Amino acid sequence: MAHVRQKDIAEVLKVSRITVSKALSNAPDISAEMKKKVKQIAGELGYIPHHHARTLHLNKTNTIGVVVPDVANSFFSFVTHGIMDSAAQNGYHIILTVSREDPNIEKENILTLLSMRVDGLLIAISKDTVDTGIFKTIAKFKTPMVFFDRAIEGLGFSSVGIDDRFAAAAIVEYAIQCGYKKIAHLAGSQKITIGRNRCAGYLDMLKKYDIPVRNDWIIEGGFDRNSGYTGFKKLYKRDDCPEVIFAANDGIAMGAYKAIKEKG
Secondary structure, three states: OOOOOHHHHHHHHOOOHHHHHHHHOOOOOOOHHHHHHHHHHHHHHOOOOOHHHHHHHHOOOOEEEEEEOOOOOHHHHHHHHHHHHHHHHOOOEEEEEEOOOOHHHHHHHHHHHHHOOOOEEEEOOOOOOOOOHHHHHHHHHOOOEEEEOEOOOOOOOEEEOOOHHHHHHHHHHHHHHOOOOOEEEEEOOOOOHHHHHHHHHHHHHHHHOOOOOOHHHEEEOOOOHHHHHHHHHHHHOOOOOOOEEEEOOHHHHHHHHHHHHHHO
């Protein structure tokens, strides 16, 4: 079946193609009555706008590229839903890509989104991202970009997140005030800011309350359940087990909980 063109709608209504185009774009110089007629015929004929042609005409795609490291992580699932809701309210669509915590896939995703001429990018980097070259490319393209949750500092991009150091310190301090002093930390990757800042908050409170730091109780890993699972097993092998485990995120905590249940 051939695609319906604006020309076909114009022939039915006996108006110019330009009139049809303007009506479909809600141009102010087209009457409400004509817009209604054009859209009615367009619907009856099964007209689907040519996205690429519209993009070339407006120099805008109304799309936002999103890069997340892991959709199995409930945090990123919730954030993605929020982005979708906000985008829809403002007339945008999102194109979601997943790096699977792999910086090479992350780079490919970003290049693909740039080639699609998205109007902007929202990126949470992978736990192993250290090369900033692709972000310099984004700046060269002058594509608006915002980091969220996980960011690389010093590149001149905006970022959205929480005060990870403060939040981590508050959690650890609460445990200390409850009477616990033997506190271990299942840390996320120290290559990225959230991992470093949450670990820093943990160390801040040990220092504040004169609790000796045990490096063997700081287990670095990823941000997934497996990291929590294997991290606890490493702690369990120690001669002296901690009273409390401060996990860097929910995924790590759930993995640790599974390992703890197995040990009874």
